[in-house]
Amino acid sequence: xxxxxxxxxxxxxxxxxxxxxxxxxxxxxxxxxxxxxxxxxxxxxxxxxxxxxxxxxxxxxxxxxxxxxxxxxxxxxxxxxxxxxxxxxxxxxxxxxxxxxxxxxxxxxxxxxxxxxxxxxxxxxxxxxxxxxxxxxxxxxxxxxxxxxxxxxxxxxxxxxxxxxxxxxxxxxxxxxxxxxxxxxxxxxxxxxxxxxxxxxxxxxxxxxxxxxxxxxxxxxxxxxxxxxxxxxxxxxxxxxxxxxxxxxxxxxxxxxxxxxxxxxxxxxxxxxxxxxxxxxxxxxxxxxxxxxxxxxxxxxxxxxxxxxxxxxxxxxxxxxxxxxxxxxxxxxxxxxxxxxxxxxxxxxxxxxxxxxxxxxxxxxxxxxxxxxxxxxxxxxxxxxxxxxxxxxx
Numbered sequence: 001x002x003x004x005x006x007x008x009x010x011x012x013x014x015x016x017x018x019x020x021x022x023x024x025x026x027x028x029x030x031x032x033x034x035x036x037x038x039x040x041x042x043x044x045x046x047x048x049x050x051x052x053x054x055x056x057x058x059x060x061x062x063x064x065x066x067x068x069x070x071x072x073x074x075x076x077x078x079x080x081x082x083x084x085x086x087x088x089x090x091x092x093x094x095x096x097x098x099x100x101x102x103x104x105x106x107x108x109x110x111x112x113x114x115x116x117x118x119x120x121x122x123x124x125x126x127x128x129x130x131x132x133x134x135x136x137x138x139x140x141x142x143x144x145x146x147x148x149x150x151x152x153x154x155x156x157x158x159x160x161x162x163x164x165x166x167x168x169x170x171x172x173x174x175x176x177x178x179x180x181x182x183x184x185x186x187x188x189x190x191x192x193x194x195x196x197x198x199x200x201x202x203x204x205x206x207x208x209x210x211x212x213x214x215x216x217x218x219x220x221x222x223x224x225x226x227x228x229x230x231x232x233x234x235x236x237x238x239x240x241x242x243x244x245x246x247x248x249x250x251x252x253x254x255x256x257x258x259x260x261x262x263x264x265x266x267x268x269x270x271x272x273x274x275x276x277x278x279x280x281x282x283x284x285x286x287x288x289x290x291x292x293x294x295x296x297x298x299x300x301x302x303x304x305x306x307x308x309x310x311x312x313x314x315x316x317x318x319x320x321x322x323x324x325x326x327x328x329x330x331x332x333x334x335x336x337x338x339x340x341x342x343x344x345x346x347x348x349x350x351x352x353x354x355x356x357x358x359x360x361x362x363x364x365x366x367x368x369x370x371x372x373x374x375x376x377x378x379x380x381x382x383x384x385x386x387x388x389x390x391x392x393x394x
Contacts (some may be wrong), residue, residue: 004054008177011064014377018060019054021096022053025345028099028140064377067246068183069217082183083276083379090337090378094143102136105266125211130212136239150337150380155184158373158386160191160200163359165366167325167393170234171277174202175389177311177330178372180242181222182213184379190393193373196388198229207261208330209240209311214342215375216247223259223335233271236262236280240331242376244288264309266292268300281324282309293318313355315367320365327367328394334371338383 026049062068063082073081101104171367174197181190183256211222229235243252256263264282271278279300283291293308293315300306306324308315315330334357349356360367373386 011377015061015064017093021055021092022033022057023142024096024099025092026050026053026350029038030162034075034298039120047113048147056088060089063183063214067215068213069167069215071217071221072182072186073183076182083151083314086184087144087151087377087380090150090380091144091147094146097141098143099357102139113195128344144380147380149380152207153376154383155375155381155386156189157378158196158223158388160196160390161370161387162390162392163368165326165359165392165393169273169393171203171276172201172311173206173207173307173393174200174390175208175230175328175368175370175391176206176226176232176328176373177328177370177389178210178240178374178376179207179226180210180213180372180374181218182215182374184213185374186328187221187225190222193386193388194225194228196228199386200278201227202231202390202391203279204233204306204307205229205235206280206309207235207237208309208328209238210242210330210372210374210376211237211240212242214242214246219243219255220259223255223261227259227261233273234262236269236282236309237262237284238264238282238311239289239308241288243286245283264296264363266290266295268296268306268310270304271302277304279304279306280309281306283315284295284316285394286310286312291315293322297324299323313360313367314353315358316355316365316367317362320362320369326391327365328368328370328391329355329367330372332369332371333374333376333381334379334384336375336381336384340383347384 005144009331030046032044032051040188059081063086106222140358154247176193177198179185179190212218226235237256239252253263262269264280265284268279268281271280281296285294297306308319308324308327310327311327314330316327324366331378332349334352338345338347340346347356355367355369357369368389368391370389371384371387373388
């Protein structure tokens, strides 16, 4: 395996879908160029379109598979080298889907006309043809506009989500998850979210993994920003799959220790308050680490309420079986792109896990899954705004 590159079926799927979509779009573009009477050199325009689409696909592939340690790129280069290929990739998938539906509807309509008409249909009026062509182009372009909106606005319009949860100790807990520091989440942008968290005056700040996107070069600055929050009971963190992908145990432990943020890897800390003791426990990433809930809870008395931190929420049934009153997680970003009406949408996360976002309950145990503040694989968020979570524990 090439160092620094993460191969997985999911990543290959994320690359294969845009590749297939762009191949389909190229056939439409090629047909449009060759049928246009305005094209001075149709073959040259076709080759230029193929070159541009291939270049954008290759740039997006590099972002998916290669670490990018460019910690502070100028906004012009960020737009050209990172945002443009990513927006094009996700837009091409939905655009190809729309054109596929149009093509299917057209084929069905022609089949019905031929089935019920004894004579061949008259040739289409040129004005009507131009009108229909313009409509199809508009439908095909809409997904790209939505993707651009999702990258420039949808991924930045952060919400503060407030949740009240019984815990046995009264305090304000702020959760930041899935920061994904990288070319799509610069230090300046992290500072804006941390300022929001600090303004909430938390008693406890918890960080539930995926601090980086695809390079350890971004971890120190990310932690330095989050360390600015002065919470009465401190700040605690757990690792996510991205840290396990790109970092080693030694460099992760060294970086967290140097910046002064306690990292809980199958361990816990007991905190004394005026209302009594409580514990913050944390486990390693469930899939890419070595999660051990029994070890994390080792030595804790049953009367001490536990706040469990886990990057992935799928630990919840096991946590509930242990009587843990509250588990906080992230990982899924709420799906990042959700299709449908607010509160009724569907995303890939909703198909892959029973805990994509929000509050869940098993008996007296509760789980809250944050949508996170960053993005992964694509900078686009649609119908899934980033969130800073304020939990009122009672």
